[in-house]
Amino acid sequence: MKDILKISNKKFTSRLIVGTGKYKNFAQCAKSIKLSGADIVTVAVRRVNISDKKKPVLMDYIDPKKITYLPNTAGCFTSSEALRTLRLAREIGGWKLVKLEVLGDKKLLYPNMIETLKSTEILSKEGFEVMVYCSDDPLMAKRLENVGAVAIMPLAAPIGSGLGILNKVNIQILRSKTRLPLIIDAGLGQASDASLAMELGCDGVLINTAIAKAKDPFIMAEAMKHSVIAGRKSFLSGRIKKTLFGKASSPKKGII
Amino acid sequence: MKKISKVKITINGKKRLINPKMSLRSLLYNSRISLNKVAIELNQTIIDKKRINKIFLKANDKIEIVHFIGGG
Numbered sequence: 001m002k003d004i005l006k007i008s009n010k011k012f013t014s015r016l017i018v019g020t021g022k023y024k025n026f027a028q029c030a031k032s033i034k035l036s037g038a039d040i041v042t043v044a045v046r047r048v049n050i051s052d053k054k055k056p057v058l059m060d061y062i063d064p065k066k067i068t069y070l071p072n073t074a075g076c077f078t079s080s081e082a083l084r085t086l087r088l089a090r091e092i093g094g095w096k097l098v099k100l101e102v103l104g105d106k107k108l109l110y111p112n113m114i115e116t117l118k119s120t121e122i123l124s125k126e127g128f129e130v131m132v133y134c135s136d137d138p139l140m141a142k143r144l145e146n147v148g149a150v151a152i153m154p155l156a157a158p159i160g161s162g163l164g165i166l167n168k169v170n171i172q173i174l175r176s177k178t179r180l181p182l183i184i185d186a187g188l189g190q191a192s193d194a195s196l197a198m199e200l201g202c203d204g205v206l207i208n209t210a211i212a213k214a215k216d217p218f219i220m221a222e223a224m225k226h227s228v229i230a231g232r233k234s235f236l237s238g239r240i241k242k243t244l245f246g247k248a249s250s251p252k253k254g255i256i
Numbered sequence: 257m258k259k260i261s262k263v264k265i266t267i268n269g270k271k272r273l274i275n276p277k278m279s280l281r282s283l284l285y286n287s288r289i290s291l292n293k294v295a296i297e298l299n300q301t302i303i304d305k306k307r308i309n310k311i312f313l314k315a316n317d318k319i320e321i322v323h324f325i326g327g328g
Binding site for chain 1: 267268269270287288289292293294295296297300302305320321322323324325326327328
């Protein structure tokens, strides 16, 4: 049976979503994405460089017909900024599946959940399918679900921090409280972090900095791909119970 | 010969002088903007790209042209 990630009514094979920021150049970014096997990439909305018309653009390297672009609202600190950004993103070419991210603190890059909740409701009513970067608060996740979010995306740790999952318990609670796709967004640093997220029952992970800023992004992209698959299979397999004492793996019968 | 006085508009935060009543389409065409890769705002209102030949620019118009870039 194929293990498919379903977000809204869309189906994806890979459970690894990757960001396209912070790479040395577009070529490095494109190759890393290919190696990661991701079906979805996040992208930001910014002004076109009017003065340098020959400058390469992301779409020249990553074909939105072959991979799902997930426009984000990175850098937005208010609901109105986020709404404006995503309405523009939709206009570029009909993108409805979006990642909402309303920040509340410049240093922590923690989400402002009041503005996030407000924006989720408005965007959902406007027909957007909103994947929401949020805190790991189970009550807030429920409220996001109630106003139409299509995926809950709690941070594991501050964006770009590489600290890994700081609150495993909350992620497990979130898993038990929401039926929506649960995708860890932000804070992962190494492959084992991604495996852990998947073993906790998350539906996917979103990784940018850990790949883009690794000394060798290509190797890390592959590592993340395999760790997400490994973690997911580990979760699905139904792991053994933990015991305090040892249980021999070899039979006693026939011991000489 | 009568001199045409240009009008001042702002594109992506930068001031620019253009001929009066220039269409938005001409402006984008002259700036070599690929329409399928951008979204356009005129004075904070999103513009339907199919209508750009019917929109004529006037003094103090503020235009924002955005596209997708790398981001997390």
